[in-house]
Amino acid sequence: MGMGRPREFDADVALDQAMEVFWRHGYEGATIAQLTEAMGINPPSLYACFGNKEGLLKAALNRYTKLRGVWMDGVVAAPTAREVAERMLMGIAEKQTDPANPPGCLLVQGGIACGTGSENVPFELAARRAENEDQLRERFVRAKAEGDLKPTSDPAALARYVSAVSVGMGVMASSGSDREALRQVASVAVQAVEAQSAHG
Amino acid sequence: MGMGRPREFDADVALDQAMEVFWRHGYEGATIAQLTEAMGINPPSLYACFGNKEGLLKAALNRYTKLRGVWMDGVVAAPTAREVAERMLMGIAEKQTDPANPPGCLLVQGGIACGTGSENVPFELAARRAENEDQLRERFVRAKAEGDLKPTSDPAALARYVSAVSVGMGVMASSGSDREALRQVASVAVQAVEAQSAHG
DNA sequence: CCAGAATTGTAGTGTTCACTACAGATGTGG
């Protein structure tokens, strides 16, 4: 028995294009017509490969978070909690204003509020953001154990905080803030982590 | 010449209902059918009164920002920059998890990314958020002049920072974070403003 | 070379969307 006609497009390349459309227009704002045009394929190919629009989003998110996870590994490798926060927020200021991508962060731009039938999309994105927060929290737990953070500090709260600032910066970037404005925010934000660090 | 049949509904009451729908579903996710049902009117009444869907959004935003402006006046009336930040962020933790409203903030939930034909909605929301930031910046400029903030501090950066944290908290609230989680974020965030305060 | 399996492009499907034509209703000014 034959294995059928082989796919003529590269799924990962197509996902990169779809990612950009979701990033720029959000899940609901992105149309199948825009997606297929950007991906260079026709609707039947899209549905055969990804199931439906939401399946395509999840596949794009998988690809996005995989790349992001690698970057986060480098972030949490910083020697101190303060430097972790700085590397993270300054890096985000760069990435979210990188002209190679739409401004902001796909995990925010993808959809914060959705209409009937897409209610779970915002939660799907939130779950991906939570993964980053988990990585941060574990790193801050270690920092506290190492005496890098004060004994009175709350690693979970710090991780939530850094995550919240990241999201806020993403929204700013998508509505026109430039790189310098984001760097200023990051610079101020780091001082709260500094305040929780054991000095010396 | 007669003045025509009088309107049978209260525009402000109707706007409150519309606000809630935009808040929960976003601009694109909210349908005219949902809006008219919540407002208790029929489509022709909506279009006669507000022009179109975007006109309705702007009218709802006007009402939202008017109420919010009153609240902000109380926030910036706090005696120090640190207390301004604390009152603002702690108040936002309360408001964004108030069960009387949808979670989060209308100026964020309304729409961060939109499809073709609604590209200016995110910018409209950003402009409203910028008004809040302006109020904060002016207050921090005064705090610096009064010696409440360090001479080396950057009032504009601090205002941007507090605004960014607010937005991040709104996204968290809309994706399920509870009041205590937001309070933790606010508590950490205030420490960055504290770090820019002249101690004594 | 042939049978079966999977992909492809064309050309739609029904549904839902924002928005409106129209006729009847309800007010004001003369």
Added chain:
DNA sequence: CCACATCTGTAGTGAACACTACAATTCTGG
């Protein structure tokens, strides 16, 4: 009471949406 202006409900409008039926195409296994 009448002319006029505006609102209201019913019932749609064309356009855009996510998604798919179908036949032609291109591969593998025997």
